[in-house]
Amino acid sequence: MILGDLNKDNGTLGLSPVIAEVCEYLKGLDLQALTLGRHEINDDIFMNVMEFETAAADSKKSELHHRYLDVQLLISGAELIEFGVGNPDLSDYEAYQDEDDYQLTAQPIAYKNSVLLAPNMFAIFFPYEAHKPGCHLGGQSVKVKKLVVKIPYSLL
Template identity: 30%
Template sequence: MYRDLHPKFNRAFTYLKEAPLITMQPGKYEIEGDDIFLLLQEYQTKSEETQFWEAHHRYIDIQYMVQGSERMRYACVEELQQTEDFLAEKDYIVLKGNGHDFVVQEGAFALFLPQDAHMPCLYDKQPALIKKAVIKVKR
């Protein structure tokens, strides 16, 4: 259903389906150079007070929950206030404001386009160790 939204999504979703993510070590993995790459992460989910709103200019995020679950927040970029200049080397802007919560369960994903501000890494009921695959797809 999502593969046709971007010419590189088919490759990204195929990688998520075929890669042995559960046994791979955290780190950066090139899929198609800097056009598509994986950031495989393991961390403890955190409280909202320790996190911030972000949005990206150059990349689309596909955040797939390999193990565990986490709460995320979502808002349209235009509904938030920018608090820092765009950090080109890290491809994000920092924002503040209010949005909506949702939980990404193991085996599910969230898709964030450049107009989608998001605050990931939040605990749902209590902090927990999770493993997440973030596929970065160049616009």
């Protein structure tokens, strides 16, 4: 997992070239004006823009991906994301959804950590890194707008 901020000078320093290019692309967009739904960035990379209310972490399932990494960028609101970077036991997960590249589990995340995103902050989750986005902090639901860029791991 990598944490960053689009507003930070040299915020892409040290990132792989493809992730850095995506971040530069995002910096050039009017994020607030983005319409909900899928947007193609190029032939291989796309993003999903969404709005939702955060929920209690214990009411949500964790997810992981096999082929894509996620760049989760918060546009508005505040969002807590739980995550783990250990090797998950895939036998605890539901069947892999190949077409949409995800697997879910209701089991707790091993070696769980959490990060609170503010607008323009992003978290990058690599394949097989369990994460539970959309959680609220302090028992208060918050409306968020965010985007998730899907980058094939093979491009790194």
